[in-house]
Every structure is written in structure tokens, then in C-alpha cells.
Amino acid sequence: xxxxPESEDxxxxxxxxxxxxxxxxxxxxxxxxxxxxxxxxxxxxxxxVEGAHFRREWLSLPQVGFRGTVAALSDLAAMGASPVAVxxxxxxxxxxxxxxxxxxxxxxxHLYGAPVIGGNxxxxxxxxxxxxxxxxxxxxxxxxxxxxGDAVYVTGTVGAAALGWxxxxxxxxxxxFIARWRRPRARFDLAPFLAPTACIDVSDGxxxxxxxxxxxxxVAARIELARLPVEAGFAEACAxxxxxxDALAIxxxxxxxxxxxxxxxxxxSVATRVxxxxxxxxxxxxxxxxxxERGRGGHQHF
Amino acid sequence: xxxxPESEDxxxxxxxxxxxxxxxxxxxxxxxxxxxxxxxxxxxxxxxVEGAHFRREWLSLPQVGFRGTVAALSDLAAMGASPVAVxxxxxxxxxxxxxxxxxxxxxxxHLYGAPVIGGNxxxxxxxxxxxxxxxxxxxxxxxxxxxxGDAVYVTGTVGAAALGWxxxxxxxxxxxFIARWRRPRARFDLAPFLAPTACIDVSDGxxxxxxxxxxxxxVAARIELARLPVEAGFAEACAxxxxxxDALAIxxxxxxxxxxxxxxxxxxSVATRVxxxxxxxxxxxxxxxxxxERGRGGHQHF
Numbered sequence: 001x002x003x004x005p006e007s008e009d010x011x012x013x014x015x016x017x018x019x020x021x022x023x024x025x026x027x028x029x030x031x032x033x034x035x036x037x038x039x040x041x042x043x044x045x046x047x048x049v050e051g052a053h054f055r056r057e058w059l060s061l062p063q064v065g066f067r068g069t070v071a072a073l074s075d076l077a078a079m080g081a082s083p084v085a086v087x088x089x090x091x092x093x094x095x096x097x098x099x100x101x102x103x104x105x106x107x108x109x110h111l112y113g114a115p116v117i118g119g120n121x122x123x124x125x126x127x128x129x130x131x132x133x134x135x136x137x138x139x140x141x142x143x144x145x146x147x148x149g150d151a152v153y154v155t156g157t158v159g160a161a162a163l164g165w166x167x168x169x170x171x172x173x174x175x176x177f178i179a180r181w182r183r184p185r186a187r188f189d190l191a192p193f194l195a196p197t198a199c200i201d202v203s204d205g206x207x208x209x210x211x212x213x214x215x216x217x218x219v220a221a222r223i224e225l226a227r228l229p230v231e232a233g234f235a236e237a238c239a240x241x242x243x244x245x246d247a248l249a250i251x252x253x254x255x256x257x258x259x260x261x262x263x264x265x266x267x268x269s270v271a272t273r274v275x276x277x278x279x280x281x282x283x284x285x286x287x288x289x290x291x292x293e294r295g296r297g298g299h300q301h302f
Numbered sequence: 303x304x305x306x307p308e309s310e311d312x313x314x315x316x317x318x319x320x321x322x323x324x325x326x327x328x329x330x331x332x333x334x335x336x337x338x339x340x341x342x343x344x345x346x347x348x349x350x351v352e353g354a355h356f357r358r359e360w361l362s363l364p365q366v367g368f369r370g371t372v373a374a375l376s377d378l379a380a381m382g383a384s385p386v387a388v389x390x391x392x393x394x395x396x397x398x399x400x401x402x403x404x405x406x407x408x409x410x411x412h413l414y415g416a417p418v419i420g421g422n423x424x425x426x427x428x429x430x431x432x433x434x435x436x437x438x439x440x441x442x443x444x445x446x447x448x449x450x451g452d453a454v455y456v457t458g459t460v461g462a463a464a465l466g467w468x469x470x471x472x473x474x475x476x477x478x479f480i481a482r483w484r485r486p487r488a489r490f491d492l493a494p495f496l497a498p499t500a501c502i503d504v505s506d507g508x509x510x511x512x513x514x515x516x517x518x519x520x521v522a523a524r525i526e527l528a529r530l531p532v533e534a535g536f537a538e539a540c541a542x543x544x545x546x547x548d549a550l551a552i553x554x555x556x557x558x559x560x561x562x563x564x565x566x567x568x569x570x571s572v573a574t575r576v577x578x579x580x581x582x583x584x585x586x587x588x589x590x591x592x593x594x595e596r597g598r599g600g601h602q603h604f
Contacts, residue, residue, distance in 0.1 A: 004396070004397045004398040004401070005397050005401075006397065008423060010397075011397045011400060011401070011423055012423065014401065015400075015401070015404055015418075015423075018401075018404065018405075018408060019404070019408050019411075019417070019418040021417035021418075021419070023387075023417045025386055025387070026387060026417055026419050028419075029417065029418075029419040029420065030418065030419060030420055030421070034420065035387065035389065035419035035420040037386065037387065037436070039341070041343055041436070043387070043389060043419070043420065043434070043436060044389075044420060045389045045390075045391045045420060045421050045422050045432070045434055046391075046422055047391045047393065047422045047424045047432070049393055049424050049426050049430075051426050051427065052393070052424045052425055052426040053424065084327055084339065085325075085327070085328060085337065085339065085345070087337065087345060087346075087347045087434065088347075089347045089348075089349050089391075089432040091349065091351055091354070091430070094306070095306045095307050095308065095312075095313045095604050096306040098313060098317075098604075099306070099307075099313070099316065099317070099320075102317055102320065102321070103320075106320060106321050109321075115321070115323035115325045115328055115331065116317075116321040116323075116331075116332065117323070117328050117330075117331040117332060117337035117345070118331065118332055118336065118337040118345065118346060118347060119317075119332070119347050120347045120348055120349045120432070121310060121313055121314065121317075121603060121604065122349045122351050122354045122355065122603050123354055123603055123604050124351050124353050124354040124428075125353065126426075126428070128351075128393070128430065130347070130349070130391040130422070130432035132345070132347055132389065132434040134339070134343070134345060301423060301424050301425055302397050302400075302423065302425050
């Protein structure tokens with residue numbers, strides 16, 4: 001490698017190369033939503049760091065814990081795994097803050113049936129929650145199985161959490177959207193209805209997460225902006241903020257919905273078909289003006 | 303609970319109570335060196351946060367990665383588990399720093415035969431490494447099995463890492479001791495020779511970690527200061543720093559040696575017998591003056 005990787009994805013690719021393993025105990029390693037061991041154990045780690053992922057004034061301490069835990073659990077949902085357990089590594093200035101944060105962790109863990117079985121506490125002058133989640137599956141859904149001709153689906157609606165986050169940043173009261181950012185859900189509920197060839201959760205925006213899925217599968221995707229499912233009132237709420245709803249729907253992150261591919265046969269009440277897998281690479285987006293552009297946007301953590 | 307817990311141990315006890323689980327998939331939960339699932343999967347999380355656990359000038363970035371990973375793996379050694387895999391959640395200002403830190407993580411993981419299978423990266427203005435380790439065991443060693451009449455053993459030597467850390471803090475060149483702090487080892491090598499009734503690794507000092515083991519087992523311990531194994535030249539090096547070697551041997555932390563109990567029958571080349579388990583509670587320390595005191599000291603992270 002020459003020079004430093006400039007984006008999160010380049011960094012992860014460099015690390016995957018550096019740390020590649022042929023250990024028979026490991027089925028899926030760096031580069032998917034979670035790692036998978038040969039016995040069906042699925043493990044993922046996610047971080048929620050003050051200053052990087054949130055500001056104190058945007059979340060109560062229990063909300064930091066709840067949100068960080070659900071975001072981590074979502075990686076298990078994206079692998080088609082059932083949640084088994086949670087471990088929380090907490091950094092905070094005060095013990096009372098650790099307890100308040102862990103109240104939210106405990107609530108999320110209880111909601112998804114995954115007890116908190118361990119973790120770590122440390123004192124520092126900032127808040128951080130690093131969450132490890134353990135799950136179980138017999139047949140993991142990875143990012144790598146999408147085939148030309150598959151349909152591309154997304155569950156729920158997208159863009160709402162990103163709008164809520166922008167509203168918080170701007171000091172605007174868009175309560176239902178702020179709630180979507182503050183209190184996400186992990187989509188374990190839909191697993192029984194899905195048989196994806198590839199799956200990822202929408203943590204960094206449809207465009208970027210779909211590009212990751214396509215890259216892992218060695219395919220391209222073509223999606224239509226007009227088909228992206230959004231909440232009722234989304235466009236109007238975006239307008240009050242001077243934001244482009246399409247840009248937010250395709251580029252906003254932290255929805256924690258599932259973005260997946262499978263042969264087109266799904267009941268539309270389960271998920272929305274937004275496009276299809278084609279040959280090539282990258283994500284092509286058909287705009288409302290009929291022009292196809294290469295998808296951009298999404299949130300890279302570096 | 304009334305008020306806030308003031309020490310790390312009180313905090314962990316409060317969290318264990320708050321988050322107690324009777325989930326049949328979980329064998330050992332919060333409060334031991336690692337959690338254990340019913341299928342023999344052992345999981346632990348450990349943190350190494352700039353400002354809380356180290357200063358930049360004390361460790362190179364690969365050393366931060368190496369040290370943090372070994373400290374986490376040591377929790378598996380303390381459970382009698384074999385290492386299977388490592389996940390690293392890294393916070394750093396720059397991608398190049400993540401890579402340098404991960405070089406050390408990769409080195410430690412390779413050394414202990416546990417591939418790095420995942421993690422997370424995030425940008426912030428400080429450095430942090432939160433390490434998740436996965437291991438496997440058929441019969442975990444917990445902190446809870448010590449019986450009256452068992453001998454208390456410790457592997458290797460104690461106090462050396464704490465002396466090294468103090469030397470770094472004071473800007474003194476005590477290279478061999480500094481190396482013990484910078485480059486610890488996890489004691490998987492001794493597992494075949496041990497059959498402990500209870501075990502913990504020495505992360506926060508013999509006195510505190512033995513008190514934890516005793517508390518979990520519902521017993522007391524009586525140990526002798528003069529029996530604590532220290533490095534050759536340890537007392538002399540302490541003297542040059544104006545430090546009490548006994549206080550450092552019993553109260554210093556981050557040795558990552560194993561402190562365990564078993565019926566007295568062990569080859570002295572494997573571990574040093576430092577005392578025995580008795581009825582009661584707390585740790586009683588026989589000083590060189592023949593006076594028995596209740597053990598104190600050790601490092602609480604809050």
C-alpha cells in the first residue's frame with residue numbers, strides 16, 4: 001500500500017487485506033456486517049462516540065445506550081441471525097452516567113431478547129459506547145451473493161433518521177423524524193419473510209450501502225429515486241428545512257432498515273422494490289428527470 | 303440503589319444486579335473475566351483509551367494495538383479458554399493511525415492464533431481501542447470456585463508492569479520493566495498444567511484481583527508479602543524510584559499473570575504458592591514484620 005486510505009471503505013479494504021485469514025474456524029471475516037464462525041456464531045462490533053456519532057445535547061444517556069445497542073444489533077439482522085447476547089464497553093466521566101447509559105442498553109437488549117452478559121467500564125472526559133453483539137444463524141446472509149436479475153428491496157422507509165439528525169443539528173422540532181434517529185429499530189421482525197441472495201443494513205445511506213453490497217457481489221445495481229420508500233410528510237418536512245428529499249432518501253444514513261437482493265417475488269407489504277441487479281459495477285440511479293447518474297453520497301466515518 | 307457507586311467494583315455489581323439474566327443460552331454473565339455461553343463460547347471486551355489507560359508518549363501506535371489485544375486475550379486465559387478470534391473497535395484522528403494501531407493488533411492476534419475477524423473504525427480527536435475476544439472452552443475456570451484449604455498461586459512475576467508504568471510516568475529509563483508494561487503476554491501457555499478451582503488474571507493488582515476472586519467464591523485468603531514472586535533486580539529498581547517494592551508487587555496491576563486457587567500440589571516451576579484460602583471474607587496479608595493487614599490497593603477504573 002502506498003499512502004493512507006482516505007475513506008472508511010478504503011481503510012476497511014486495506015485492513016481486510018492485511019488481516020486476511022484462512023482459519024477454518026472462521027466463515028466470514030472483515031468486510032461484511034458481521035463476522036461468522038464455522039459453528040454459526042455471528043459477531044459484530046459497533047461504536048457510538050461523542051463528537052463522532054452524536055452530541056450530548058441530542059440524546060439523553062439512556063438514548064445513547066438504546067440507540068448504540070440497536071445499531072449494533074442491526075448488523076445481526078442484516079446477516080439473518082438471531083440475537084443471543086450483548087456486551088457493552090462504556091467510557092464516561094462519571095459512574096452515574098455509565099448507569100444511565102446502561103439503562104438504555106438494558107432496555108434495547110431486553111426488547112430484542114439478547115441479555116447483556118459483559119463489557120467494560122472506563123473513566124474518561126468523553127462518552128463512548130462500543131457494543132459487541134453475538135448472534136446465531138445456520139445460513140448467514142452476506143453482502144456477496146447478489147446475482148444479475150435479482151430485484152433490490154428495502155424495508156420500511158429511508159431518509160427519516162437523517163432528516164431527524166439534521167433537524168437536531170439545526171435546532172428544529174421535527175419530532176417524528178427526530179424520534180426515528182433517536183430510537184431506531186433492528187429489523188429482525190422481517191427475517192421469516194425474506195430469502196435474500198445478499199443483504200446489508202442501511203447505516204450509511206442507500207447509495208453507499210448498496211454500492212458496498214454490489215462491490216462484494218461483483219455486480220452493479222440500477223435503482224429509481226422515485227421508488228425509494230419515505231415516510232408520509234417526508235418531502236414537506238425536508239422542504240421546511242431547505243433539504244432535497246431525494247438526496248436524503250438515497251444518501252441519508254442510520255435508518256437501520258434492510259437493503260437486500262432476491263428474485264423478484266416478494267409481497268410488497270414486506271419490503272419495497274427499488275430496482276434490480278445488473279452487470280457491471282457501481283450503483284446507477286434513475287432520477288425523476290429520467291437521467292441516470294452514478295450514485296454518490298452516504299456517510300463515511302473517515 | 304441509592305446514590306452512585308463510587309468504585310469500578312461497586313458499579314459492576316450494580317450493573318450485574320440490574321442486568322441479571324436467567325437466559326438458558328448463558329452460563330456465566332457479568333462479573334467474571336469473561337462471559338460464557340452454554341455452547342462453550344467465551345467472550346470478553348476490554349478497552350484501552352488514551353488519557354484513561356495510556357498516554358501517547360508512552361506507547362507507539364502498534365504498541366497500543368498489541369498491548370490492548372493481549373490484555374483482552376488475557377481474560378480468555380483466565381477462563382481456561384483457547385483463543386478463537388479478535389474484533390477491534392478503533393477510534394483515532396487519522397486513517398494512518400488506525401492502520402499503525404492495527405499492525406500491533408494483528409501481531410498480537412497472530413501470536414496467539416486468533417485471527418482478527420471484524421471491528422469498527424471511527425474518527426475522533428483521541429485514540430481508543432476496544433477489543434472483543436472470542437474463545438472456546440469445555441470447562442470454564444470462573445472466579446467463584448475457591449474452597450477453604452486451597453492454595454493461592456500466581457504465575458510469573460508481579461509488580462514489574464506497574465514499575466514500568468511508573469518509570470514512564472517519571473521519565474525514567476527502566477527498560478526491562480517498561481517492556482513488561484508495553485508488551486505483556488497472556489498466559490495460555492500454562493493452561494495444560496493447571497486445574498484451578500478459581501482463576502482471575504492480575505489486571506488491577508494481586509490484592510484487588512484476589513479480593514474479587516474471594517468475593518465471588520465467598521471465602522477469604524491469607525497471603526504472604528515475602529512470597530510474592532518478583533523479577534530479579536525489582537527491589538533495587540524500585541529503590542531508585544523511591545517506591546516500596548512490596549506495595550507495588552501486591553498493588554500494581556497490568557501484569558496479566560494468572561492468580562488462581564487449587565489444592566496445593568503444583569510443581570513450583572509452574573507457579574508460585576503465595577498463600578491459602580481460609581474462611582471469612584477479604585484478603586489478609588502477612589507483612590515482612592509478621593503483622594497481618596487487610597489487603598488494599600490495586601487500580602479501580604473509577
